[in-house]
Amino acid sequence: xxxxxxxxxxxxxxxxxxxxxxxxxxxxxxxxxxxxxxxxxxxxxxxxxxxxxxxxxxxxxxxxxxxxxxxxxxxxxxxxxxxxxxxxxxxxxxxxxxxxxxxxxxxxxxxxxx
Amino acid sequence: xxxxxxxxxxxxxxxxxxxxxxxxxxxxxxxxxxxxxxxxxxxxxxxxxxxxxxxxxxxxxxxxxxxxxxxxxxxxxxxxxxxxxxxxxxxxxxxxxxxxxxxxxxxxxx
Numbered sequence: 397x398x399x400x401x402x403x404x405x406x407x408x409x410x411x412x413x414x415x416x417x418x419x420x421x422x423x424x425x426x427x428x429x430x431x432x433x434x435x436x437x438x439x440x441x442x443x444x445x446x447x448x449x450x451x452x453x454x455x456x457x458x459x460x461x462x463x464x465x466x467x468x469x470x471x472x473x474x475x476x477x478x479x480x481x482x483x484x485x486x487x488x489x490x491x492x493x494x495x496x497x498x499x500x501x502x503x504x505x506x507x508x509x510x
Numbered sequence: 511x512x513x514x515x516x517x518x519x520x521x522x523x524x525x526x527x528x529x530x531x532x533x534x535x536x537x538x539x540x541x542x543x544x545x546x547x548x549x550x551x552x553x554x555x556x557x558x559x560x561x562x563x564x565x566x567x568x569x570x571x572x573x574x575x576x577x578x579x580x581x582x583x584x585x586x587x588x589x590x591x592x593x594x595x596x597x598x599x600x601x602x603x604x605x606x607x608x609x610x611x612x613x614x615x616x617x618x619x620x
Binding site for chain 1: 543545547551552553554555556558596598600607608609610612613615
């Protein structure tokens with residue numbers, strides 16, 4: 397069973413389009429995250445949700461809108477895609493307040509905007 | 511603001527040689543985690559260090575947390591081709607936000 401699953405794995409789309417990435421975790425974790433990894437491998441947090449509530453919102457353009465219908469799901473919708481949005485987007489989850497087990501990451505969604 | 515530098519950015523070693531990556535912070539850290547990301551893969555949690563001066567081992571990997579809790583290192587003894595990947599330190603300051611270091615990309619020359 398995949399612990400944190402993201403779909404799609406690859407996404408190629410044109411500038412100006414709107415797209416969504418879905419994430420689901422079956423670990424019973426309370427907290428979920430979206431990270432962006434650029435071509436230089438830098439990993440930056442974008443959003444964090446705890447039990448469906450937004451708790452971290454880094455300086456991300458408001459074209460990016462996360463949605464958490466329940467604590468097992470955290471989706472990311474991106475409007476008016478730009479070339480600079482091309483990156484790998486990782487979803488992750490963790491049990492709240494328990495740092496010993498680290499974050500569990502999904503396999504990533506490679507977004508290419510052309 | 512809090513800054514964490516990870517060095518080196520790249521490291522190429524002959525198979526069988528040792529490898530070390532370092533994480534240095536400008537402020538005291540409450541804890542530090544280490545992750546490994548294989549090429550084309552996703553970050554995988556390796557370990558967490560919490561105590562000042564803590565040393566933990568996982569087979570050929572040795573993790574250290576500095577006495578002042580401002581630096582940490584990951585040392586791999588006798589590297590193997592399976593060690594290829596990018597190694598990240600990561601830390602938080604008591605909130606849910608885990609911040610990653612810049613990573614060290616390890617390549618192995620067989």
